[in-house]
Amino acid sequence: MRRHVAVVVKEDLDRLIGALIETGLCEDQNFPSIRQLGSNWEVTFSGAEHVSIGMGDTEYENVYRELAERRSYNMRLADGGLLQLMYRFDANHLLQHRLAFYPSPSLRPFPEEPDAYMYDELFIDIIRRHIVPFPLRFDFDDREEIHVDITHPKSHLTLGDIRGCRIPVAGPLTPRWFIEFIVRNFYQDEQYNFAARLPIHRTRFRSSITERERGLIHVQVPSLMEA
Numbered sequence: 001m002r003r004h005v006a007v008v009v010k011e012d013l014d015r016l017i018g019a020l021i022e023t024g025l026c027e028d029q030n031f032p033s034i035r036q037l038g039s040n041w042e043v044t045f046s047g048a049e050h051v052s053i054g055m056g057d058t059e060y061e062n063v064y065r066e067l068a069e070r071r072s073y074n075m076r077l078a079d080g081g082l083l084q085l086m087y088r089f090d091a092n093h094l095l096q097h098r099l100a101f102y103p104s105p106s107l108r109p110f111p112e113e114p115d116a117y118m119y120d121e122l123f124i125d126i127i128r129r130h131i132v133p134f135p136l137r138f139d140f141d142d143r144e145e146i147h148v149d150i151t152h153p154k155s156h157l158t159l160g161d162i163r164g165c166r167i168p169v170a171g172p173l174t175p176r177w178f179i180e181f182i183v184r185n186f187y188q189d190e191q192y193n194f195a196a197r198l199p200i201h202r203t204r205f206r207s208s209i210t211e212r213e214r215g216l217i218h219v220q221v222p223s224l225m226e227a
Contacts, residue, residue, distance in 0.1 A: 080104030
């Protein structure tokens, strides 16, 4: 019997979290859970009820602090970066996802992590990168009443929570593609090849980009099935 795609997505996310714990990049985690409401299946996590904190006009440092204090994340990384992954399915059809990254707006003071600063080469290497903190989010919504060609693509990338910033994306992202995107672009270097240690892809979603959106600068997603 074919397993529900939500179950496979949850298992993939379980494996990804486990892999980043083993590398030392993930220092705290909320493993995903599945909630079923009629024909809707949600892959979510403890603390997901607070994700709306990141959708207002509050100062970023306050948003980050609230999310961190409420443990509203799947993973907190070694430098404090927060990852949130949420999926909703109608039967076996992907209806929505929200995949967000909130980098830490400041480094933790030395007295809080003396051993890490002195002895943990991974931690030292990460905090020396001086990443300019801004949130990014990959959203997907397949509801026809929400989609507006070009103005509100079904799958899009928002940088900095800027209102109206919706960069078209070729289709929805699996947990593996999202986490690899974050790791490869914000934490990867010659010494720490975290992406190479991630589990293999097991899930594929369908392309959602329109022809007009494809004519704009957009984000390509490998291995999408044709719509």
